[in-house]
Amino acid sequence: MTATPTRSGTRALSPPWCPDQLVSGRLIRLGWSGAGLGLLFTPLTLTSLSRVDYADAGLASSLINTGQVVGGSIGLAILGTVAWTVVVNTARNAAHAAGSAAHAAGSAQVSGHALAAGFSRGFEVSAAIMVLALVVAAIMIRVNRQDLTGAQP
Numbered sequence: 001m002t003a004t005p006t007r008s009g010t011r012a013l014s015p016p017w018c019p020d021q022l023v024s025g026r027l028i029r030l031g032w033s034g035a036g037l038g039l040l041f042t043p044l045t046l047t048s049l050s051r052v053d054y055a056d057a058g059l060a061s062s063l064i065n066t067g068q069v070v071g072g073s074i075g076l077a078i079l080g081t082v083a084w085t086v087v088v089n090t091a092r093n094a095a096h097a098a099g100s101a102a103h104a105a106g107s108a109q110v111s112g113h114a115l116a117a118g119f120s121r122g123f124e125v126s127a128a129i130m131v132l133a134l135v136v137a138a139i140m141i142r143v144n145r146q147d148l149t150g151a152q153p
């Protein structure tokens with residue numbers, strides 16, 4: 001690993017094959033996302049277990065974990081289907097519009113554009129799902145201090 005300068009003037013450890021943009025941009029955003037999710041899961045778990053009897057806490061906790069795993073796999077399947085459907089349709093439409101004359105010359109550009117369009121649509125759908133989840137959580141979760149008085153952490 002070598003030290004490479006980043007845009008902000010600081011030095012970050014990165015392998016020689018790793019561009020500066022990955023370390024300074026994407027890795028930092030990934031770190032913020034991980035920190036945010038870490039700060040989110042514990043309060044959500046405590047809130048969802050606040051009205052569960054002590055004898056049933058293990059079962060309720062396993063249902064939360066099962067719901068997270070099943071929801072994640074269904075969400076990944078939906079987002080993958082959306083993204084790759086857009087990729088295929090974009091590539092097909094670009095190939096049809098360009099005709100067979102530019103088939104060999106522009107195939108890399110067409111596939112790159114198709115991937116960008118597909119993944120962009122996948123992220124847009126993901127953001128819409130997150131906004132919907134926020135609205136549902138804001139409407140459905142109603143916990144006040146009186147509900148948490150007898151709760152054991």
